[in-house]
Amino acid sequence: MGSVDKTLFLLSRGGDTLIVQIYVDDIIFGGSSHALVSSFVEQMSREFEMSLMGELQFLLRLQIKQGPEGTFVHQAKYTRDILKKFEMGDSKPMTTPMSTNTVLDADEDGEAVDQKEFRGMIGSLLYLTATRPDIQFAVYLCARYQASPRSSHRQAVKRIFRYLKFTPELGLWYSSGSSLSLRGFSDADHAGCRIDRKSTSGTCQLLGTSLVSWSSRKQASVSLSTTKRLSLAARSQLLWMKATLSDFGLRFGKIPLLVDSTSAISIPKNPVLHSRTKHIDVRFHFLRDHYEKGDIDLVHVAFENQLADIFTKPLEFGAFVRLRGELGVTGWRCVDNALIKGEIESQWIGLIALLV
Template sequence: MHEELENFERNHVRDLVEPPPNRRPIGTKWVFKNKRGEDGMVVRNKARFARVLSKEGIDYEETFAPVARLETITILLAFAASKGFKLQQMDVKSAFLNGFIEEEVYVRQPPGFESARFPDRVYKLRKALYGLKAWYAKLKSFLLKSGFVMGSVDKTLFLLSRGGDTLIVQIYVDDIIFDGSSHALVSSFAEQMSREFEMSLMGELQFFLGLQIKQGLKGTFVHQAKYTRDILKKFEMGDSKPMTTPMSTNTALDADEDGEAVNQKEFLGMIGSLLYLTVTRPDIQFAASPRTSHRQAVKRIFRYLKFTPELGLWYSSGSSLSLRGFSDADHAGCRIDRKSTSSTCQLLGTSLVSWSSRKQASVSLSTTEAEYIAAASCCSQLLWMKATLSDFGLRFGKIPLLVDSTSAISVAKNPVLHSRTKHIDVRFHFLKDHYEKGDIDLVHVEGVDNALIKGEIESQWTSLIALFV
């Protein structure tokens, strides 16, 4: 806490003044939190001076800053592994104290920390307590002046090219990961950042946003074993019987209106916890006033996690940097509303960096329509990835999009929208446009090859642990 108080003094955050007439100060308190590493051990004791109340339109605009999409993190990990980079990490000690405020804001002294001489006084703030927007602007200005180029798609990605060497910097709020092809360039950047800002150099990237990352000579392994154990403990599933699969093949969930209702708060908490786990676990990505049958299905997933806590993603150092996509659809798979589910994945070489399994917004009238919509969704993600990877200096011609429906491919390749296709929502026909422009190449996948491709994708996260044992 002494460190935080010193930051307040050094950054001239507040002044202790007499309470102004006709102004009601905002309540405050000190919030204490331990930052833990992947092994659960405390790596840093953190203290923050928090406001009790925020009002929309007054202090929201100074709070938010651009945040990297999680796909950009997995893309960076796969790219770094392919190039043989060892990503480093640094943490900003006082990212929240960079924003000046124009409003006149007074806050009470936090309970238990009142001044002995002036217990009735209040603090007049000079800086925004949560000025992330200002922090990002300050860091962005520093990087651009240092010769970095900001990503054209991802505004939290910065790249520096110097003498044939490249340095990559990715920002996530007050965490920064970076590395490059030159050790001297990386060391120089770390020294510059330490001089300019209050930084903690944390060494090789190992634990980031709840992701455990192991970087080796053969590649990078990303998993969430600690998070898995934490949620098993949270929902009292730590002693449950392990299961070898996330769901029974003969289970078909429906509304189950006659079933016994369950605690919705607990059920939604379980679903929310599982959603973040899908960052590295595509094997559990499924999706209801919830009933007992739904809760049992969710508990089955937890029991599967008990059996496979350390599964994750493998990004090989021998992987190429080619880009391809795969799409599939489960026509009318939902028993409740008969909507189809679009399933897509995108690979950078052999590295699975993005995937999705989502129910479609409307009912598809045919398998062709369901497959066409799924392919359009995959095309959209591929185009975003193509633009993002261009910032890394990668260029692509026609990107192969693998589809197992000849009918859906025919719809995309047909220059005329006839009566059988005009009912499909216009927004999905951009698939046809990008095929005609040559951005993607629609490739049919035979049934046998389809199974082989799915097996190849699955192998990216099922046989990883032995590589690091």
């Protein structure tokens, strides 16, 4: 049993490994050996009444394509379904989910719209963010106005649907040749919310070139400085992932957390500055403690290379597409040739079983 995730189970036998993940009454399992996988199937079939569904292709409306070169996870069918549901299938496509000129606020004088429909649109989009990090910021920004939606908010949501009409088959590509190095990015705007002037933090974590975790959230308090706004979520997530990956036998030294704030980097590295940061809550020195332990290392990254920027603000088309590509968000047609290249047997066999 995994030490962090209690629904994860691992078995090592010789040089082979079997991984089993349980989700309610579903079991996803895979291994580096056909014999090990077959043995597990036989044992489970003797103990439980179960249906073997074969190679993993669908799970919770996620579509999975596997091949020797990697795995592609997307929600193309779900995207088409929600476009049809909200009658946006014939809408004019847009190249980005949100315009850089868009400014959303409470708009109390604006025309009220159907709250039930608005919440349905937001809920459908929230589920889509499981494989579409490119719409995360726009969706979460619009979700803040579910209590009293206005026409301007509905127009912003429709813009996201029009972007999906332009990019219905985008998903996440996980290359089998990706390295097993862990790194994180953290960024935040400064007092971006027009209502309460709270900042929006964006984080993402990558295992090699593969995006495995991301978030966009409004901070709980108003920040008076750019130093305080550096997200704690990124540091906590990196430490959690480090502990989880240790169950797979992966060990990491200092994990780089890339930020574009030089003042935030100076706090854990320069004790002289600590006397000047008493206005910052004690919990923010959590980072300094882990820096001294050798768990995390803050590294400066140029503004244009800050991948988490896509989670904190709307971007113009060129920057948006570049960051989207660097996060591994691509179309299945772009990777289809790699997935169907020959009849080469994949090293890992992905299977799914449904317990009855």
